[in-house]
Amino acid sequence: MSILNNALSGAVASQLALSASSQNVANLQTKGYTRQSALLTAVAPSAGSSQAGNGVRVTALMRFSDSYKTQQMWRSASDLGAHSQTQPYLTQLEQVMGDDTASLSSGIDGFFAALNSVAGVDPTSTPLRQQVVTAANLLSQRFNSMNNVYNAQLQSVRQQRSALVDSANTAIASIASLNAQIANANATGSNASALVDARDQAIDSLANQMGLEVSDQPDGTRNVSLKTGQSLVLGGVAGQLSVSGGAAQTFSLTFAGTRFDLDTTRAGGQLGGLSVYERDTLLPLQQGVAEMAQQIADKVNTQLQAGYAMDGSAGKPLFVYNPGSTSTMLQVAAGYQTSDLAFSGDGTAGDTGNLQKLVGIKSQTITMTRIGTVMISDADTQLVGRLAVDSQQNKGALKTTQTMRDQAVADWQSTSGVNQDEEAVHLVEYQNMYQANMKVMSVANALFDATLQMMG
């Protein structure tokens, strides 16, 4: 009877193998699907030297996965996340600050050109003086709109981080719950492959949001922690990230009743990238522009106060600098008249002594925290230059990390992805195997029939 049993075991095994292949083909386009295949093992004979064996058995449905490649994929997701989220912000700033007509530089040029044209043509001309007040207004508006751009970005960066925390919490919870289900399935001997795929994808999306350390456990679960060491998931237990505070956000992680404060600039991934961008690029730029506005306003006001207006009265300040204000950081003093411009150095209307000094302010220096002491006319150029270098670096890093991520994903697919030709071959071969076993059964049947006839 062993021939018939052997044939039966072969037919059953080939059916299982065909079913694995069909699952693979069905999931040809499924993201994160790991291909499976039946692992066939020959069954040894029970006793005696005259038996070939007891057929074949599917010992396991094998998952094709390489934990090194999976780890590599997650690591590259974090690096990519750190650079990908900041590039749109950098590009936007570059476009606004680098624009020839909208830049601070051209606003400053415009203001000093207006002063120069009064100085160069006729210091008493009302339309030319009006142009100075108009240009001062335009300059203020440029500073304010630049400041608005920074504030809009700050707000956007912070909202994005809050959203990231929410979405990370969802991912963390689902990793923990999948871990529990996987441990359960493994304990009861069920196929956990689909669960493992789902969990690994959750880890992949979390890795894009922050840098992770993932360690495998014997029961099939994976523990996830931040790069800085704090645990996010231990087996089936999930931590919870939270964000608090108003403008200056503070982040913390609660795990098993204990709270840790998080420094998000060291978190890696999108969360870390955004925090580093805020700390190293956005806030310093905003500060630099505010310093520019303040010092230009101070210098112009001080010089104007040293001179005399058309009617011989002492000069009044032209600019009002409001520190901390978002949309009115720099303004022209309310009710400022063209005749208030104190261009005269000695009190006579046609004198240009003070105007010469005002014109000279353009080549004076101001001091900015990030850049140092620079000429007023060059300050914005240097800020933009600095931004350009930052953006160029990020673009380069983004390109590198994108390539690494693509490579890591390709490597992972190379092991775990489905190849339809391969599955086609499997289908044909296992079909052959099934048919061959059927043939064996009919041979065994024929032998049995022959034996019965001899008896009859």
Add this chain to the structure above:
Amino acid sequence: MRIATSQYQAMMTQSLQENQERITYVTQQMASGNRIQLPSDDPVDSVRMSRLKREEAGIKQYRSNIAAVNERLGKNEGYLQNMVNDMGSGRDLLVWALDASNTSQDLNAMVTSLVSLRDSLSYSANTIDQEGRYVFSGTVTGTAPIAYNASAPAGSRYSYAGNTNDQLVVVGNGITQVANQNVKGVETLLNQLDQTIDTLSSTTVNVNDPAVRTVLKANLNGFDDAMNLVGGKVAVIGGQQNVLKTIDANHENVSLSNQTAILDIGQLDIGTAAIELNGYQTALQASYTAYSKIGKLSLFSVL
């Protein structure tokens, strides 16, 4: 190496994506004619360009200042030249007046001409611009330079009420130029002329009276002095215009070299860009062809 079906798909998508991105970038460059689309494309050169543009903006302003100052100087020159012409005809009248054969009536008849000359001179000296500001009063532009006091005795009715300060205008980085003139000194001539008119108006005036001759001779000398003074100012304006011309030519040269540099740094080399674009197009085309052929290949289709 084992290649998964999805791996081939991803590779294809990436390569199409990459080529399309490059084509878009080169097309943008070609559309704007600028090599640098964003400062980060070339931070160093974009800083250089920005600085050149700042300098260019300054030079443009200086050059337009020079044009405006030239215009202003030309106008001043015209007014002053008018005064010199008036003085010339006044001087002629006085030379004639000093002729010893003149009768009282002859001298009386000259008064009308002299009065209109005096008024013309004082009007020219008190010229105002379009905004009503005095052109020749130094920096006290709200005050008429020649003040007239009707109640003073003849010969001291006119006085200079302006100052002699210069209005400096900026025509270059640290370069200033005087843009105004004053008419200090003209009041002496006007007083002398007033005195002459007063003297000649008398019906009994006698040209051979030594007192009359003194007045007339003094006035004649006064005309000579004033013509020298005002003529000298006209000459100064001519010199200033020449200096401005030289400065403007310097600005023009610097501006030209700046603009050349801006073009050199910022302009796209259309030839290279076109070749690049062509290359990317070919690559994209090849990817399409490859995908349309290989994408159809499957063992399933022959089973």
